[in-house]
Amino acid sequence: MDNLLSRKGASKPEHIPKEVLVELNKGTLESVNLTEWLAVDHIELIENVLAGYPYFLNFVKREIERLESPSVKTLIVEIGTALLLATHENRDQGLFNYLASHHSDSVxxxxxxxxxxxxxxxxxxxxxxxxxxxxxxxxxxxxLAWMAMRNDIDENLSESIRILVEWTVSDDENIRRFSTEATRPCGVWCKHIALLKDKPEIALALLEPLKSDTSAYVQLSVGNWLNDAGKSKPEWVTKLCNSWVENNKNENTLKIVKRATRNIT
Structure with a gap:
């Protein structure tokens, strides 16, 4: 197992070693890249992970068997939906705790x-x-954490921004990054937030604390947020970035600004 844990991950599905796929589908191994993540057989994974929960296993299988050639993302959403319905019907919080702390990232x-x-x-x-x-x-x-929250954020934008402002000062770069990635005006593979496309200044309280963030992960997200905004409000993005450079001329800010303005002419 040690050699599996230290693997770099195959670049093509057909190059994933059989023993890796077996462990991924058992739920005993995490995927290490997108290729592996997409290769997981969620139907087989359900059978293995829910073997000790026959009620939930049967419930989920009934709900997803109607799907025709679903994408991995769709399958994950549908499995989550079915599990949510089943736990509400059964009033079983224990299953959620089991899944939320499971070794498998897919679970x-x-x-x-x-x-x-x-x-x-x-x-x-x-x-x-x-x-x-x-x-x-x-x-x-x-x-998927920010994707799963996207509609709620859009429908509760002001309150969401107030909550996420506190996340921008977290010691955890993942938490700081969530605050901007989840609120990107356009985002990737998700519904756009029309109000932020029209009035990006509404989210300035999220952007300001991160304008010189030391994390490359956060810098990328902030830069992409502003690049999104620049598609509809280029003048606003240009003005904001110019003020950041003027008042915070450091390497971190310059990286964010470069990415933010890459499509603004």
Whole structure:
């Protein structure tokens, strides 16, 4: 197993070693790159992970068998939805805790959507519940954490920004990065936030604390946030970046500004 844990990960699905796929589908191994993450057989993973929970296993299988050739993302969302419904019907919090702390990153992704799709939670409770996933050690879990919150953030934008302002000063770069990645005006593979495209200044309280962040991970997100905003409000982005450079001329700020203005002519 030690040699599997230290692997770099295959660049193509057909190059993933058989023993790696076996462990990924058992839930005993985390994926190390996007190729592996996409190669996980979630149907087989369900069978293995929920073997001791027959009620939930059967419930989920019934719900997802209607899907025709779903993408990995769609399958994860549907599994999370089914698990959420089943736990609400059964009033079983223990299953969520089991999944949320599972060794498999794919399983933790199911738990992400059990939070993101839970309409019984108010926005404050939902942010509290999603925070451990936003800080997860695995890139896939962190990405789905903000995607799962996207609609709630859009529908509760002012309150979400007030909550996320506190996240911008976290010692954890993953938490700081979540605050901007989750609120990008356009984002990637997700619904746009129309109000932020029209009035990006609304989120200035999130951007200002991060304008000189030392983390490359955060710098990339802030730069991309402003690049998004520049598609609809280039003058605003240019003015903000010029003021940052003038008042905070350091390497970190310059990196963010360079990325933020790369498409502004």
């Amino acid at each position: 933790r992704c199911w738990a992400v959507y059990m939070v993101g799709l839970d309409k019984s939670l108010d926005i404050h409770s939902k942010f509290i519940a999603i925070r451990p996933f936003a800080a997860d050690r695995h890139f896939g879990v962190r990405e």
